[in-house]
Amino acid sequence: MARVTRRELMNLLGALGVVATFAGLVLGLPAIDRALPAERPVRADEPYPVGAGVTVIPPVGSTLDVTGTRPGDSAGTALFHLGAVQYKIAVRPYDGDLGSAGQRLRKRITDTPGYQVTGPQLQVDTAGGLIGLQGGYTAPGRGGRYAVFVSDGLTIEVTISGADLDLGRTLPQIEASTRTLRTDGRAP
Amino acid sequence: MTAADVRPAPGGARVSALARVPAFWVIAALLLAGAIRMAQIAGRLASAYPIATAAAVLLFALLAVPFWLVVAELDFLEREPIELLVLALAWGGLVATSVSIPASTALEDIVAKLGSPHFAADWGAALGAPSVEETAKTLGVVAIVLIARSQVNSVLDGVVYGAMVGLGFQIVEDVVFAVGAVALAGQGDQVQPVIATFLLRGFLSGVWSHTLFGALAGAGIGYLVVRRDRRPAHRVGAAVLAFLGAWASHVLWNSPLLGDGLGNGALALLGVLLLKGLPPLLLILLLVRRAHDREADYYVRRLGTLRDPEVITDDELTVLRSGSARAAARRYAGERAGRAGRRAVRRLQSAQARVAVELSRDAVPGYDDIREQRKALRELGHPEAITGPRSWRHTASTVVTTAVAIAVLWVALSALGGA
Numbered sequence: 001m002a003r004v005t006r007r008e009l010m011n012l013l014g015a016l017g018v019v020a021t022f023a024g025l026v027l028g029l030p031a032i033d034r035a036l037p038a039e040r041p042v043r044a045d046e047p048y049p050v051g052a053g054v055t056v057i058p059p060v061g062s063t064l065d066v067t068g069t070r071p072g073d074s075a076g077t078a079l080f081h082l083g084a085v086q087y088k089i090a091v092r093p094y095d096g097d098l099g100s101a102g103q104r105l106r107k108r109i110t111d112t113p114g115y116q117v118t119g120p121q122l123q124v125d126t127a128g129g130l131i132g133l134q135g136g137y138t139a140p141g142r143g144g145r146y147a148v149f150v151s152d153g154l155t156i157e158v159t160i161s162g163a164d165l166d167l168g169r170t171l172p173q174i175e176a177s178t179r180t181l182r183t184d185g186r187a188p
Numbered sequence: 189m190t191a192a193d194v195r196p197a198p199g200g201a202r203v204s205a206l207a208r209v210p211a212f213w214v215i216a217a218l219l220l221a222g223a224i225r226m227a228q229i230a231g232r233l234a235s236a237y238p239i240a241t242a243a244a245v246l247l248f249a250l251l252a253v254p255f256w257l258v259v260a261e262l263d264f265l266e267r268e269p270i271e272l273l274v275l276a277l278a279w280g281g282l283v284a285t286s287v288s289i290p291a292s293t294a295l296e297d298i299v300a301k302l303g304s305p306h307f308a309a310d311w312g313a314a315l316g317a318p319s320v321e322e323t324a325k326t327l328g329v330v331a332i333v334l335i336a337r338s339q340v341n342s343v344l345d346g347v348v349y350g351a352m353v354g355l356g357f358q359i360v361e362d363v364v365f366a367v368g369a370v371a372l373a374g375q376g377d378q379v380q381p382v383i384a385t386f387l388l389r390g391f392l393s394g395v396w397s398h399t400l401f402g403a404l405a406g407a408g409i410g411y412l413v414v415r416r417d418r419r420p421a422h423r424v425g426a427a428v429l430a431f432l433g434a435w436a437s438h439v440l441w442n443s444p445l446l447g448d449g450l451g452n453g454a455l456a457l458l459g460v461l462l463l464k465g466l467p468p469l470l471l472i473l474l475l476v477r478r479a480h481d482r483e484a485d486y487y488v489r490r491l492g493t494l495r496d497p498e499v500i501t502d503d504e505l506t507v508l509r510s511g512s513a514r515a516a517a518r519r520y521a522g523e524r525a526g527r528a529g530r531r532a533v534r535r536l537q538s539a540q541a542r543v544a545v546e547l548s549r550d551a552v553p554g555y556d557d558i559r560e561q562r563k564a565l566r567e568l569g570h571p572e573a574i575t576g577p578r579s580w581r582h583t584a585s586t587v588v589t590t591a592v593a594i595a596v597l598w599v600a601l602s603a604l605g606g607a
């Protein structure tokens with residue numbers, strides 16, 4: 001059997017050092033991420049700034065997931081959890097009309113393997129006067145609702161997802177929250 | 189300059205020779221894992237948006253060509269083996285990218301959890317991506333050192349391998365971003381978001397991107413490996429400093445500083461791009477030029493010891509040490525002796541570079557190629573590969589190229605909302 005030289009051993013150790021650093025990046029960082037709590041309490045009696053001047057009053061009993069929340073001056077996202085149900089709001093600059101914004105969101109949903117929209121889109125409005133479209137979709141093991149609004153050069157996309165049973169229980173609170181969406185950065 | 193600046197490399201680096209090094213198999217396994225991961229991602233993108241994915245791959249592959257040519261010209265005198273250059277490119281495109289996707293996301297989430305969503309929105313991308321990506325890319329140069337240490341024989345070699353790792357990363361990341369923009373647009377398999385991403389990431393931020401950051405970090409690894417005349421602490425310090433320089437340049441580029449801009453319009457946007465991108469670009473180009481000149485001095489001095497004008501004249505020695513002078517000599521030959529003259533000068537310069545490298549290895553050089561090209565040049569009436577006076581045609585070509593570049597930049601800035 002060939003003898004391993006000291007040079008070869010050092011070479012192999014160097015390569016394993018590279019692998020260890022990679023393991024630290026690929027496994028270590030996500031492990032630290034998972035070990036830290038992502039949810040923060042959020043007040044359900046004051047508007048939460050989603051981004052670009054868009055605000056929403058979170059549902060009672062919901063928590064904010066900081067990993068899906070990125071407020072900004074020209075765009076932003078907010079992710080709330082209500083039990084096992086996810087309630088996400090995304091605001092982006094947009095120069096199209098409401099119909100094309102609805103089509104765009106439906107297309108993105110159906111582009112995800114296993115996701116299908118259910119039924120036609122219906123009109124929805126908010127207390128602040130925003131007019132939007134809403135619909136439903138199904139995915140393997142879960143269902144969902146979506147809504148989209150266009151105002152002031154922005155599109156506001158709302159997606160709600162969870163198991164059917166959880167959705168049925170929490171949808172009224174979430175829809176009540178969606179109706180508090182405003183684009184002027186002020187409380188309703 | 190001392191001989192410690194350059195350590196002559198043995199010839200070539202065939203895969204069969206590399207395979208005898210234990211690290212090769214570990215690196216090969218990482219490359220295979222990265223290739224599988226990126227193939228999965230590419231398969232998903234191509235099945236959802238086949239036209240957009242093909243367009244993105246084509247556009248960004250074309251963008252890689254000028255980068256490759258610049259790096260190849262930088263490496264003119266002592267060319268790196270193609271196997272190692274491809275390995276560096278593959279590391280950047282397959283390994284560094286597949287590691288960076290989950291790790292950068294995790295680090296950005298950690299920033300949000302330890303700070304706040306507001307802080308993460310402002311600084312998450314500035315802190316997360318550079319920390320992970322610069323580490324993953326620098327490890328590519330370390331991998332090259334592990335499997336072919338003798339091929340990293342000057343600081344410039346570190347620059348070349350670092351730039352190649354960065355180029356591979358940049359191209360694959362841009363393709364993923366471009367198809368991601370298509371998905372976000374929600375308009376189906378459209379090419380328009382790909383073109384917008386190409387203008388933004390290819391033209392506006394392509395120059396001061398991963399290729400440049402990789403070159404800086406690679407220079408540090410090159411210094412660490414080559415300058416064995418210096419104390420280990422000094423060499424390690426220089427390598428760490430180069431890595432931090434690459435990291436800081438990347439942080440500055442991703443940072444929200446000047447996020448509000450200098451006002452509205454294309455000029456204001458251009459101002460922000462220049463303020464954030466130009467200082468690192470100039471600093472790194474200065475360092476790369478210094479590394480190039482030191483290597484060129486070393487090899488040209490070897491040729492100078494021959495004192496044989498049939499092999500290389502005094503004026504050709506001056507020309508050979510500078511990339512722009514080499515190009516000018518080829519251009520001048522083209523003006524005086526047509527395409528054949530240009531080709532003969534290019535071949536003469538390559539043959540002279542090969543002799544210089546063989547002399548540095550204490551090998552007996554072969555002069556046949558040089559004699560053949562010299563003979564061809566004499567027959568064409570242009571016996572010496574020297575630079576000529578600056579021609580009006582070259583000046584006009586430079587002006588037109590600059591004008592076209594500015595026009596393309598302006599269109600890109602305007603199309604992306606700058607005007």
